[in-house]
Amino acid sequence: MTDLLREKVVVVTGASSGIGRAIAIRAAEHGAKAVVVSDISENPREGGNPTVDEIRVRGGTAIFIKADVSSRADNDALIAASEEFGGVDVMVANAGITLRNDGADVNEEDFHRLLAINLDGPLFGAQAAAAQMKAKGKQESIILMASMGGLSGAGITVAYSTSKGGVVLMAKSLADALGPYGIRVNAVAPGTIDTELLRTSPGIAEASEGFRKRTPLRRLGQPSEIGDAVAYLGSDLSSYVTGTVQLVDGGLLAVI
Ligand SMILES: NC(=O)c1ccc[n+]([C@@H]2O[C@H](COP(=O)([O-])OP(=O)(O)OC[C@H]3O[C@@H](n4cnc5c(N)ncnc54)[C@H](O)[C@@H]3O)[C@@H](O)[C@H]2O)c1
Incomplete structure (x- = not known):
């Protein structure tokens, strides 16, 4: 498709499904030298072939590494696995969850579980990638997955928005x-993207049709459209871009 990511080794967490899967596949389509696909499970939530198979049929190079992003040791092992290809150039800390019972009464256990994945995850991933990049003298790119829910709050996403707002300032x-x-x-902040997370999150799923109607482009986003934003931020085209939040939301947050 393009050679935006030529010679880049791309590591993506939460890459078995949804947005992470599309980021990984798109990275291969944008010419990545290798894609390290990581998740807690190799099988996509929405069905279909594992991401690694999808990349290989397109002629790309990919391996799967099982890792739980809430574990520092798993993040370290994931980055160590990228050594096979010369080390990570583009780290995409994408894995994240929503809660079945988010809101003002969110319970402590759920809140801490969500923070462990949505905040510890990107921190440990970025730390592991940065340590390896520094050791190799690589001047490359780390991308953290935020959300429009980290730029605007909602009563149904108290825990989720807290975590994603944290991701924005972490970046x-x-x-x-x-x-x-x-x-x-x-950071990349997707709007309403058509994935299992959106379809299976109570409150968010019901609200998504209202979001679609208010979105200037009048449609949900496709996971591949997040993959393209990530490809730009991972590429040398964005060599003077850092500390930003790339909103990819069809214009939703631009309007009241
Ligand atoms: N779908 C949207 O509309 C939307 C909007 C804004 C932001 N996001 C963010 O994009 C990211 C991806 O969301 P998605 O819609 O693709 O979700 P998804 O549920 O379709 O996919 C998430 C993937 O993360 C994996 N995962 C969950 N816990 C993990 C853990 N502890 N360690 C490693 N992997 C784990 C899951 O197995 C799954 O494959 C998340 O950070 C989410 O918050 C999504």
Whole structure:
């Protein structure tokens, strides 16, 4: 498709399904040298072939590494696995969850479980990637998956929005910390994207038709459209872009 990611080794968490899967496949289509596909399960939630198979049939190179992003050791092992291809150039900390019972009364156990995946996950992933990039002198790119729900709050997403707002400021703060090493850190904030997460999250699923009607482009986003934003931020085309939040929402947050 393009050679935007030529010579880049791309690592994607939460890449068996939805947005992460599309980011991984799109990275291969944009010419990535190799894609390290990672998730807690190899099988896509929405069915179909594992992501690695989809990349290989397109002529790309990919391996699957099982990792739970809430574990620092798993993140370290994931980045170590990228050594096979020369180390990570583009780290995409994408894995994230919503809760069945989010809101003002969210319980402590659910809240902490969500924070462990949505906040510890990107922090541990970024730390592991940055440590390897620094050791190799690589001046490359880390991308954290935020959400429009991290830029605007909602009563049905108290825990989720708290975590994604944290991801936005994590990206800005890490951009400052890692900028002197030439490592860029940006966040991507998807709007309503047609994935299992959207379809199976109570409250969000019901609200999505209303979101669609209010969205200037009058449709939900496709996971591949997030993959293209990630490809840009991972590529040398964005060499002076760091500490930003790339909103990919069909214009939804631009209107009241
Ligand atoms: N779908 C949307 O509309 C939307 C909007 C904004 C932001 N996002 C964000 O995009 C990211 C991907 O969402 P999606 O819609 O593709 O969701 P999804 O549920 O379709 O896919 C998420 C993947 O993450 C994996 N995962 C869950 N817990 C994990 C863990 N502990 N360790 C490793 N992997 C784990 C799942 O197995 C799954 O394959 C999330 O961070 C989500 O918050 C999604």
